[in-house]
Amino acid sequence: MLCQVCKLQKATIHYTEVADDRVTDIHVCEKCHADHEANAQQAFILSAPPSAPELDKDLLDEDGPVLTCPDCGLTSRDAEKNSWRLGCTTCYKTFEELLKQILEKMQSQLQHVGKFPSMLGEDFQRKQDLIRLRTELEAAVRSENYEEAARLRDLISELEVQSHVSEEEHKDAEKKV
Numbered sequence: 001m002l003c004q005v006c007k008l009q010k011a012t013i014h015y016t017e018v019a020d021d022r023v024t025d026i027h028v029c030e031k032c033h034a035d036h037e038a039n040a041q042q043a044f045i046l047s048a049p050p051s052a053p054e055l056d057k058d059l060l061d062e063d064g065p066v067l068t069c070p071d072c073g074l075t076s077r078d079a080e081k082n083s084w085r086l087g088c089t090t091c092y093k094t095f096e097e098l099l100k101q102i103l104e105k106m107q108s109q110l111q112h113v114g115k116f117p118s119m120l121g122e123d124f125q126r127k128q129d130l131i132r133l134r135t136e137l138e139a140a141v142r143s144e145n146y147e148e149a150a151r152l153r154d155l156i157s158e159l160e161v162q163s164h165v166s167e168e169e170h171k172d173a174e175k176k177v
Contacts, residue, residue, distance in 0.1 A: 002106060003029035069094045126163050130156060 003011045009029030017024045028036070067076040072087035079086060079095060084102060086092060092099065133156050140149040 001027050003027065003032050005029075005032040007105075067094055067098070123163065126159055130159050130163070133159070 001011045003009045004027050006029060009031060011027035011029055013028050013030065013033045015026040015028070017026055068074070069087060069091045071090040074087040074091055076095060076098060079091070079098075084095075084099070086095065133152055137149055137152040137156065140146075140152060
């Protein structure tokens with residue numbers, strides 16, 4: 001997630017601010033945190049989530065809403081005013097392009113790549129890599145990019161061998177116990 005103050009660095013410090021019965025989560029980088037600490041009397045000045053003027057002009061018209069959810073009737077203007085809290089599952093399809101732009105502005109990428117429990121270890125990461133590589137392989141074959149497909153096939157084979165070796169080591173360890 002990007003810093004909510006400068007929108008340039010990765011946010012590494014997270015605050016929860018409670019004021020007037022409202023809870024606000026604030027995510028900042030170390031530099032903005034240091035600046036804030038230097039001026040401790042000052043509250044964080046956060047910009048709102050991306051608004052219509054920052055987004056694709058073709059998707060939102062300044063005179064009124066362009067997109068309306070066919071199921072719940074939520075308009076893109078209403079969604080924007082409500083910090084992009086959507087009304088139903090169909091809203092995600094209806095506002096898909098807008099939501100992609102917002103996510104890219106907020107966290108610099110569309111796919112969440114979060115943490116996983118360390119107890120799962122390297123095997124879990126290897127399995128995640130295999131899933132990702134197989135998906136990329138399918139896309140390369142569909143687009144007839146055979147050189148990339150061959151490279152991905154080799155990476156997959158290598159990871160599968162590593163996974164097989166670690167499975168055998170695990171079985172050997174269980175037998176000894």
